[in-house]
Amino acid sequence: MIENLLFWTCCLVTVTGAIGAATMRNLFHAALMLGLCLAGVAGLYLFLEASYLACIQVIVYIGGILVLVLFATLFSSDIKGAVQRTPLWLRLSGLVGAGLAALVAGRLAQIAIAHAANLDRTRSQPGQLPDVIDGTRAIGDLLVGPWLVPFLVAAMLLTAALVGAVAIVTRYRRKP
Amino acid sequence: MSIPGPDSLSAYLGVAAVLFSAGVLAMATRRNAIGVLLGLELMLNAAALQFAAYGRFRADGLDPQGQTAAVFVIVVAAAEAAVALALLFAVYRTSKDVDLEQTRELRS
Structure with missing residues (x-):
């Protein structure tokens, strides 16, 4: 049940972010929505048992490409006279993002707990990598x-x- | 009919389809070069998600080749973002804006 809830939250966040990134008038806001979408895809990767891809998604996309795009919005003249104070929806989406991060962390913890016994067993044998973390x-x-x-x-x-x-x-x- | 959950391929494919459509929409409607770049990233993300999803739902269990292909998609996206932003910089230097309707040349 909780799995389904997490899954559909990730799906909803991804779709909302994608549509927002495609349709938002303000480019800076569109880039922020792209970040939301990328975070949702990272969550979906966790459900696909691809934890390595989820890490790469966060590091390369959110940490690298999204930051580059946010810098690049400074080149645009559309951004001139953009919002001076944070609008309510931006604050709300910040809350949603924080909640999503908590959900992803919870899912990671869930996986870790599920495999805890295996990890403990393999740790006692030095020189052998634990083979429990998905397909990494x-x-x-x-x-x-x-x-x-x-x-x-x-x-x-x-x-x-x-x-x-x-x-x-x-x-x-x-x-x- | 039951609601598809995390164990159904169709849910991932649906999300990827929405991602790709949003990317095409952004590429087609944005006049700003950065908006087009945003759309491109969305489309590449949809492709990587599909690779991972198809690799996960093979008949004989998880196939890591799907994830490996997705890694390559992400590599291509990173290279593309670097070159595209350098081009944006060049366009901005010559015309002081990155509006694709106004841009005619790259020569200063």
């Missing part, structure tokens, strides 16, 4: 096994993107 270990095995070439290509793609971004920015730097 399997992902590692795949990345350095059958998926090694895509893994290296992804590394090259990231390097190229980084170098390209720096090249574009320096090419258009204002002349002194």
Whole structure:
């Protein structure tokens, strides 16, 4: 029952965030709604037994891409004269976000408690990784096994993107 | 008919479909380049969610290949965000705004 409730909260938050990000008039608010949506997807990953993906979602998307997008809204002239004081709905959505974070933390704790016995058992054997946290270990095995070439290509793609971004920015730097 | 819960593939696919539709809507209607970027992120998220969902609901249990594919989708999204923001910066330098209707060139 509580599982269903958590699941549908995550779904609702994701869908609300997505629709808000697509339709909000103020770009800054739209970016904040995108953050809500990304957090909801992280919760869904937990339900899919993909705790590694949930962590990556929070670190890369919410911690990296969303912050970049929030900075980028400063480039836009739409944002001029935006809200001076926090409107009620923004405060309410902050509350909802805090509640969602609590729900995700609760779900993590639930998983941890469910596997506590296993973890204790494996901890007594040094040199052996506990294989209870979903498919995280399997992902590692795949990345350095059958998926090694895509893994290296992804590394090259990231390097190229980084170098390209720096090249574009320096090419258009204002002349002194 | 029972309400689908966390153990049904259709619920995840529905959420992913809504995410993708919202992304397409944002890309089609936003005039601001940052809005388009927002839509792109939504669409990539929908794709990653579907990979993870299909990998979870294989007939023979959890298949980690779905999650691995989702990791690659996230990598592509990160690379795309870096390049897109550099381009935004270049557009802003030349035209002082990132309105896609007004932008004609990237040359200063």
